[in-house]
Amino acid sequence: MSKVSIILPAYNVEQFIGECLISLVNQTFKDIEIIIVNDGSNDSTLKIIENWRGKDNRIEVINTHNYGAGSARNRGLRFAKSEYVIFIDPDDSCEETMIEELYSAIIKHDVDIAICNYYEVKEKGRIKMVVGGPYNKKILNKDEKNVLFNVNPTPWNKLFRRKLLIENNIKFPVDFRREDLFVISCSLMMANSIVCIEKPLYNYRVLRPGSATQANAKTLTDVLEILKLIKEYAISNNIYNYWFEEIEMISLKYGIMWYKISLNNCSFKNIRKYRYDYINFFRSNFNHFKSNKYYIEQNGSVSVQRKILDNFLFTKVGPYFIYLIYKLKKEIKRKKDL
Structure with missing residues (x-):
């Protein structure tokens, strides 16, 4: 059994999925499983994923109809076997030590969630984004309740203890956009403690055309x-x-x-x-x-x-x-x- 499950929903991301997977298979922390949920892609995303699966036996592929990122993440979570899980977006990438540093922090401090700073990646370069501290210290939620609205409401820079999500029935809502806000808010309320890493370890691509980040009428x-x-x-x-x-x-x-x-x-x-x-x-x-x-x-x-x-x-x-x-x-x- 792997120590960390990386869950990756993928829908029509042929332009970006290769870069994302390179950053995952090259992690310095090797004891991982990479669960890719192909959410009904109709471009060459699945072909690229299958090619990578042939190169790395840590990659598992689940094919579904296009039910959305929330449903894909829920399915990946049900399939995950590891004690710890992280949800990565397929158009982003990770620094090569990201999983190692998050895992080391969550084990060292015996917390439910480990969080790292990240970069916003734009056409003109990348900008360091800060999720707040104190850093490298066990934070008890009852002592720092403002973490609930100070931590960025996205799952991709956070390593979760899987049983926190499973035992508290925390799932991604499937009928709405911004479903991340629900999962992060509920997991922070139900967690006993968290730890934050000052080093930026995730590269978040801002507003790619067609991404879920962009607002529409709904x-x-x-x-x-x-x-x-x-x-x-x-x-x-x-x-x-x-x-x-x-x-x-x-x-x-x-x-x-x-x-x-x-x-x-x-x-x-x-x-x-x-x-x-x-x-x-x-x-x-x-x-x-x-x-x-x-x-x-x-x-x-x-x-x-x-x-x-x-x-x-x-x-x-x-x-x-x-x-x-x-x-x-x-x-x-x-x-x-x-």
């Missing part, structure tokens, strides 16, 4: 549904009161972020629906969020411009005004690029 609706699922999960596991302010802060942070992204990408006719969904979500779930201790603390450090913009999102005309500002900025940029 994204904000899905984010709000995911936030509801996080609340429901906490209630069903009798931890909601304990984590209430942190769950509220997650909802504020990602609700506002994806509301802005959606306004930047939506059509004019969708603004009214987005505004209704957004305001109704907070009225129904977190009607007194302005008294949240984290919100008060954060609000003291943000600019006046940011405060006005965030409050403007709750007004009738605000979303329309912000939408027009985004369109104007895009038009100015388009003319500059001509």
Whole structure:
């Protein structure tokens, strides 16, 4: 039995999957299994995967219909045999010591999750991104509850103890975008402890065409549904009161972020629906969020411009005004690029 299972969902990534697999098979930590879930690709992705399977017997391939990344990850998790698992995206790559350093940290500190910093990879180069600390130290969640909204809500820079996910029935929602937010939030709430590594060990490719990162007309609706699922999960596991302010802060942070992204990408006719969904979500779930201790603390450090913009999102005309500002900025940029 391998010590670490690497789960890789793959759908139409012929341009990137080779680079990703090179970074995985060349890991300095050799005791791994690489589970590739081909999610109904109709390009040459499967051919490339099968070629790699012929070269490395640590690679297993599961073929499915196109049910989405969440379903593919769930299937890979069911198939995994190792004590520890990590979910990698097929258009990204890992530094060659990534698994070794995460595994060493999770064993040394006897924690449920090990997290590393990462690089954002863009056309002009890569930028180091920080997930926060303290580094190389066992962090008990009950002592550092703000990790719930400070840690990036993505699975690819995190090594999990598999039983944390299995025993607590933490799965990727399959009907929504941004399903990562649910899994990371719930696993952090249910984990006893985590450890963070300061070294950036993952290369995250930003906004490739067709990637799940890009917003479409459905994204904000899905984010709000995911936030509801996080609340429901906490209630069903009798931890909601304990984590209430942190769950509220997650909802504020990602609700506002994806509301802005959606306004930047939506059509004019969708603004009214987005505004209704957004305001109704907070009225129904977190009607007194302005008294949240984290919100008060954060609000003291943000600019006046940011405060006005965030409050403007709750007004009738605000979303329309912000939408027009985004369109104007895009038009100015388009003319500059001509």
